[in-house]
Each structure stands twice: as structure tokens, then as C-alpha cells.
Amino acid sequence: MDFALSDEQQAFYATVVDFAQRAVEPGAGARDREGRFDRTLWDRLGEQGLCGLPIAETYGGSGADAVTTGLALEALAYGGHDAGLLLSLGAHLTIGAKPIELHGTEEQRRRYLPRLCSGEWIGSFGITEPDTGSDTAAITTSARRDGDGWVLNGTKTFITNGPVADLFTVVARTDPQASAGAGMTAFVVERGTPGLAVGARLDKMGNRSSPTSEMVLTDCRVGDEQRLGDEGAALWQVAFECFDWERTVMIASAVGGMARTLDDAVAYAKQRSAFGKPIAQFQAVSHKLADMRIRLETSRLLLRYAAWLKDQGRPHQLEASMAKAHVAECATRSAEDGIQIHGGWGYIKDFPVERAWRDAKLTSLGGGTTEIQKVVISRLLLGEP
Numbered sequence: 107m108d109f110a111l112s113d114e115q116q117a118f119y120a121t122v123v124d125f126a127q128r129a130v131e132p133g134a135g136a137r138d139r140e141g142r143f144d145r146t147l148w149d150r151l152g153e154q155g156l157c158g159l160p161i162a163e164t165y166g167g168s169g170a171d172a173v174t175t176g177l178a179l180e181a182l183a184y185g186g187h188d189a190g191l192l193l194s195l196g197a198h199l200t201i202g203a204k205p206i207e208l209h210g211t212e213e214q215r216r217r218y219l220p221r222l223c224s225g226e227w228i229g230s231f232g233i234t235e236p237d238t239g240s241d242t243a244a245i246t247t248s249a250r251r252d253g254d255g256w257v258l259n260g261t262k263t264f265i266t267n268g269p270v271a272d273l274f275t276v277v278a279r280t281d282p283q284a285s286a287g288a289g290m291t292a293f294v295v296e297r298g299t300p301g302l303a304v305g306a307r308l309d310k311m312g313n314r315s316s317p318t319s320e321m322v323l324t325d326c327r328v329g330d331e332q333r334l335g336d337e338g339a340a341l342w343q344v345a346f347e348c349f350d351w352e353r354t355v356m357i358a359s360a361v362g363g364m365a366r367t368l369d370d371a372v373a374y375a376k377q378r379s380a381f382g383k384p385i386a387q388f389q390a391v392s393h394k395l396a397d398m399r400i401r402l403e404t405s406r407l408l409l410r411y412a413a414w415l416k417d418q419g420r421p422h423q424l425e426a427s428m429a430k431a432h433v434a435e436c437a438t439r440s441a442e443d444g445i446q447i448h449g450g451w452g453y454i455k456d457f458p459v460e461r462a463w464r465d466a467k468l469t470s471l472g473g474g475t476t477e478i479q480k481v482v483i484s485r486l487l488l489g490e491p
């Protein structure tokens with residue numbers, strides 16, 4: 107058994123942290139306050155080869171495995187302290203580009219992946235609708251056959267990158283008669299396609315530098331060459347795989363956020379004095395730091411284990427859901443402890459820890475809520491379908 111990262115992975119981690127400290131961290135607080143996605147910064151991610159990490163080199167990516175991709179997201183979040191940018195990048199990589207590599211035709215891969223990997227194009231994925239999120243089988247967006255193509259109608263919401271995306275992967279119902287979960291098909295729709303409109307922008311409490319919006323499809327016609335994967339198989343084949351990437355890789359940014367919050371809390375506890383001594387010397391404070399460290403390491407281990415299983419091609423649905431639920435719980439509790447250690451200053455926007463909790467809270471919602479992870483875990487435990 108070897109828990110160590112390779113020398114190459116350690117050097118990569120350090121390089122990405124360094125890049126994030128120089129390029130991402132400056133202005134992160136302002137981007138949060140303004141709810142501003144920074145396209146110039148995105149382009150720098152592209153120049154660093156970070157927009158195509160898990161995609162094969164043939165298509166312009168880096169060919170990184172799941173562990174290494176997660177490592178990069180962790181490093182960026184730790185060094186850059188901009189959870190919104192990480193949300194945009196994570197979605198672009200794991201639910202924007204990856205499904206195209208996994209399920210696209212060779213023509214789709216060649217057309218879209220090099221542009222996505224360079225950062226020239228931004229990817230997105232839409233399954234959630236205003237009336238249904240967790241119950242993915244209940245979506246009502248439809249795709250009706252029309253000659254040699256399809257006509258899409260419906261509204262998606264909570265689309266990460268929606269306002270800035272160039273490519274939207276959309277899951278629609280193609281067979282209204284099919285049983286729950288069946289009869290859904292995915293399509294890749296390019297920005298500018300008539301009938302595709304980016305709807306209302308959502309004003310979020312955290313991850314504010316990542317733009318989120320509705321996406322409205324009104325008689326949006328696409329050719330059959332825009333179909334992604336098999337007809338009728340989108341839920342099991344495309345969407346569930348996306349959720350798996352979110353749970354084993356994308357969530358790594360929350361681990362980087364936790365590491366950063368812990369470092370900030372340690373530094374503050376050592377320099378802030380009360381009753382004549384540094385607050386770190388009060389056990390009530392130092393035990394919070396210890397709890398934060400335990401949560402960080404257990405989250406990191408569980409997540410890397412799930413990603414490692416994924417890289418080995420071994421079953422990991424249970425580990426992915428456990429990691430997702432655990433990281434979410436730990437990230438929010440540690441952010442809250444971080445604020446508590448900062449006292450009143452933790453509640454003031456001048457201190458980055460203030461946004462840590464707002465950012466961390468998303469971890470229990472996006473990519474399947476914590477309740478849904480527990481549904482998955484308990485079903486597997488009980489041997490239920």
C-alpha cells in the first residue's frame with residue numbers, strides 16, 4: 107500500500123499552487139463581491155493547460171488521470187482562494203468536456219475538444235429544471251424527431267457557466283412513454299443556435315465569480331449529429347457518469363478550500379491575543395484547529411481513494427457518494443470553525459474566511475445533495491436497486 111503522491115504529482119501540485127497564488131488570488135475578494143467572472147483569468151487557465159486536464163492529448167488535453175486532475179483543482183483552490191473560478195473550471199472539465207470525450211463521435215471530439223481544452227470555448231451541462239433537480243428522471247424538456255434532426259423545447263436552470271458557455275450539453279426526454287429514467291437523450295448545442303437562449307442569471311450566496319443561469323430552448327433545431335451518446339440512454343450513460351466525475355474529481359476544490367481555511371485559521375490563532383496570550387493557547391480554539399485538520403485529511407483520503415478506484419477502473423459508486431457527502435459536511439463545518447476562530451472579524455468581508463462558508467455550502471447541494479448521496483449509499487448497503 108502506498109499513500110504517497112509521486113514526485114511528479116508533488117511538483118505539479120506545487121507549480122499549480124504557485125500559479126494560483128500569483129494569478130488567481132489577487133482580486134478574488136473583489137470578484138466575489140461583484141459576482142464577476144473574469145474571462146482574462148480564464149484564458150490564463152487555458153494557457154497553463156488547465157482547461158483540458160483529464161482529456162486525451164490527441165484532442166488537446168493533458169491526459170491527466172482522475173487523481174491528478176483532482177490534485178490540480180485542490181491546488182488551485184488552495185492557492186487561489188476563488189471557489190467560483192473552481193466551480194466554473196470543474197464544471198467545464200468534468201461535465202462540459204469529459205462527456206464529449208467519453209460519449210462523443212470522433213467528429214464531435216475533433217470539433218469541440220481542442221477548443222474546450224485550450225479554454226477558447228467554455229463548456230456546460232444542463233439536466234436540472236426549475237421543477238426538478240434530485241429527481242432527474244422527472245425532467246420534462248423534450249426533444250422531438252423532425253426529419254433528420256431534433257427539435258428541443260424546455261427550460262433548464264442552475265447551469266454553471268450558462269452566461270458564458272459556448273457549448274451546452276442538454277439532457278432531454280425523447281420518448282415520453284418510456285419508464286422512469288429511460289427515454290432520455292443528450293445533445294450538444296452550440297451558443298448561437300436559433301432557439302437557444304440564456305435565461306435569467308442567478309444571484310448566488312457563494313461561488314459568486316462563477317456565472318449561473320437558466321437556459322431556455324424554444325423550438326431549438328439540431329441535427330442528429332448533435333446527439334451525444336445513444337438515443338434513450340442519456341441518464342445512465344451520460345448524466346450518471348457526469349455525477350460520478352463531480353463526486354470523485356470536481357469536489358477536490360472543496361478540499362483545497364478547507365486546507366486554505368485551516369492555514370488562515372492557524373495563522374490568525376497564533377497572532378491574535380486575548381487575555382494576555384495568543385488565542386491558539388486556549389484549548390477551545392486549538393481543538394477546533396485539530397478538528398479542522400482531521401476533517402481535511404479524512405476528506406482528502408476518501409476523495410483520493412474514490413478517484414484512485416476510478417483510475418483503476420474499479421467500481422467506486424459507494425466511495426464516490428461517501429466522499430461527496432463527507433467532504434460537504436467537513437467543508438461547511440470547518441469553514442464555520444474558521445469564522446468562529448476569527449471572532450467578529452470572521453463575519454467581516456475584509457477577511458477571506460467570511461466567504462469560505464458561503465462557498466463551502468454549495469458542496470452539499472450541487473452534483474447531488476448530501477441526502478441523495480445517502481440514498482445511494484444506503485441503497486448499496488441494503489442491496490436495493
Ligand SMILES: Cc1cc2nc3c(=O)[nH]c(=O)nc-3n(C[C@H](O)[C@H](O)[C@H](O)COP(=O)(O)OP(=O)(O)OC[C@H]3O[C@@H](n4cnc5c(N)ncnc54)[C@H](O)[C@@H]3O)c2cc1C
Nearest residue numbers: 231232233234238239240264265266471472473474475477
Ligand atoms: C450553484 C449551483 C450550480 C449548479 N450547477 C448545475 C449545472 O451546471 N448543471 C445542472 O444540471 N445542475 C446544476 N445544479 C443543480 C443541482 O444539481 C441541484 O440543485 C441539485 O441536484 C438539487 O436539486 P434541486 O435544487 O431541484 O432540489 P430538490 O431536488 O428539489 O431537493 C430539495 C430538498 O429535498 C431533498 N430531497 C429530494 N429528493 C430526496 C430523496 N429522495 N430523499 C431525501 N431527500 C431528498 C434534497 O436533498 C433537498 O434537501 C447547480 C446547483 C447550484 C446551486
